Amino acid sequence: METLGRVLIVVPTYNERDNLPLIAERIRASVPDAHLMIVDDNSPDGTGDLADELAAKDDHVHVLHRPGKQGLGAAYIAAFRWGMSEGYDVLVEMDADGSHQPEELPKLLEALAEGADLAIGSRWVPGGKVVNWPAHREFLSRGANVYVRLILGLPIRDATAGFRAYRAATLEKIGVSGVESQGYCFQVDLTLRTVRSGLRAREVPITFVERVNGVSKMSGKVITEALWRVSLWGITGLPSRLRRRR
Template identity: 75%
Template sequence: MERTPGRVLVIVPTYNERENLPMITRRLREALPDAYLLVADDNSPDGTGRIADELAEADDHIHVLHRTSKQGLGAAYIAGFHWGLAEGYDVLVEMDADGSHQPEELHKLLDALTDGADLAIGSRWMPGGKTVNWPFSRELLSRGANTYVRLVLGIPVRDATAGFRAYRAATLQKIGLDDVESQGYCFQVDLTLRTVRQGLRVAEKPITFVERTVGSSKMSRKIILEAFWRVAVWGVAGLGERFRPRR
């Protein structure tokens, strides 16, 4: 009998992903037929929201959350988390719409939760993890950012910026979502740090990250700078706790 961590909701934020959404939806439904999908669309001008509605009309495992404007990745996930928690899902998954995260590998994260993890991260930078067709500059940025996070925050996670991850509902409820303001890379680090500081278990599983072939990346200099300064602030704020003598 197959073990499962409960009802699974996969949250996929979208902004101008009309060409990718049908593909990633089909792959997810084939890989995990029992999982549910929530498309959180930021009022995409290319009609992604309309396509999401059409997919939802044809499949009762697909839901759509229409947002009024482009407010960032973190805000989209927070809205999706609140929706999923209110609907009683046991596991909430983050996954990109562009195919960079492989739905066929999601079972690795769910297995980690079943084995006792509170947060399971799909890692590019642990043994067995890899990237495909990623520019060297992006790989260098990601590796450097994760090294920076480990040094400044002292958290034992190889890929804290990873966006392919699965949370237990209880984890999200415990770490708190109402005061999260970070976005992009920084949003992922923020929630990872909160999980670690709550004493919860984080597991990493190797995945293959594939660079998108359709559409454009939402990465920007603003997102990168936000990550560096917020991590520095969190690091300074946590110094007292990290170096306080143990009794």
């Protein structure tokens, strides 16, 4: 099995003060050799200050402060750029609210070690499941992913998943710095770029647990953007930046 090298786990935050300490502790316990990057969008509840306290106590924890809430995609791209410039070989996305289980991180990394270029923590493959989700949320997620598969021809059952691991080489090849989409659409965008670039995307079953503390950042604006962009890609074939790279 391949040795992966340096791993950076990226956790964006906005008003996640109640969730951050425990999720950081679980991440560090589950993958102790990995580094953690907390990307805070100037949270009014002091999440950024708490992140600084965690980093002061642990040299495997880093903090990236941003001036305001600029979107999930922008937070990940900023962290990816930092991680790639610092020589990390693998970059992982996961939420701060506890919906993604840190104990499942080794499964994602194992998929990369076995040859995948992108490992997706999937709710909708055999073995995957969701816990404490209302019926309308499950209907929305399943429906969105069926739409993505049909209109884009993607062989992925959970292209909107936000728990995933990339090789740094994958992000370089797909041109991640040129991605402008957000939310659901950011995940679909990167999945599409990966598959259309001839790279290997593998889905790993996970258990997704609805947050207990705080408020979901999902909004109608994010969903509308995803539907519009995915429909456009279905017509044109690829995100615009990737078309220009070809």
